[in-house]
Amino acid sequence: VNKEPSPASNEWSDPETVREEERLLLERARAGDEEAFGDMVIRYQERVFRVAYRFVRNQDDAADMAQQAWIKAWKKLHTFRGNAAFFTWMYRIVSFVCLDHLRRQKRLAEFELPDTVEPSREVGAEMAASVSSRPDRELERVEIDRRFREGLETLSPEQRMALVMREVDGLSYEEIAKAMKCRKGTVMSRIFYARKNLQQHMGDLR
């Protein structure tokens, strides 16, 4: 999980020094020091937001999810023993918050299914920017991207999250199972069906 450098730690910082700094910050935060916890929020917020965005695919929702995850983290800080990296612990919290959000959203959507899936703003912007250069190939590429995003929306929250955890964050099945609180076999199944569903949704458009 911890692949990217911490936003707060610059390239000149010694990783050992950073780890020690964070250990002390977390110790103070566990003792009730809000400002120490605030330092951790500032260090990790960008990464937490990116994780949330990959799961929920909406900027406002991702910002909300990240905020909720921090609030939850503060309340559960006494359970963080420091055996795993802080970000690994945060990753689990933000995954749970997002999964819960996606499940609620799915339940709501079952009551009000849209007739068509609207293309996202990003896709619209990409299309406008690209059609001017090589219209045919660009339009085809944009259409493939649109279909892919649409396919992602058709996956169950669990399938989508498992696939993102595996493909984007590089987690092993074991780590995904821990993060999603399910069995390894379930993870394998979710990832396989996510891939199959996406493949079928893309059809001949590749």
Next chain:
Amino acid sequence: MIGREQDRELSRWLDGEVSPKQAAAVEAYLEESAEARRLRAEFAEAGERLRRLPVPDGPAPEAVWAKVRRTLRLEAEESNRRRQGAGFLVSRPLWAGGMLGVLALGISLAAVFWQGGAGDAVAAVPAVVESVESDLPGAMTMVYQDEDTGLTLIWVQESENQEPVHAES
């Protein structure tokens, strides 16, 4: 390993989640089947697309922390208020006892006051008393004006052993 089961194994193989024996079986499947090779390419491409999806910038971390801190403080205040409310509920029997005590004291004082007032009223009644004649044998009559009501009261007592007959005018 046939059909969908082979595809499942292929998916696990892509993720490096198979044993060496299973890996050898998947690799043999890939070698012999063009369909398997197509599937592998499509699975891999989906992963590639997923990694390429852009992620916009989120809100400034400092602004997020300000919001988080505000929410935590509001929640702490709310929780304190609830605790105080719960404290009142816990001490409710004490409050109720106290209120009952005050009420009992009030009633006692009112009763004493009322009795005293009534005594005064009784004492004040026969301010003007005069005897009147009656034909009843052994009867004794009294006429007086009640100061409180302004009524003229006539009392007739037939004999000393009987209760008086009471009339108002």
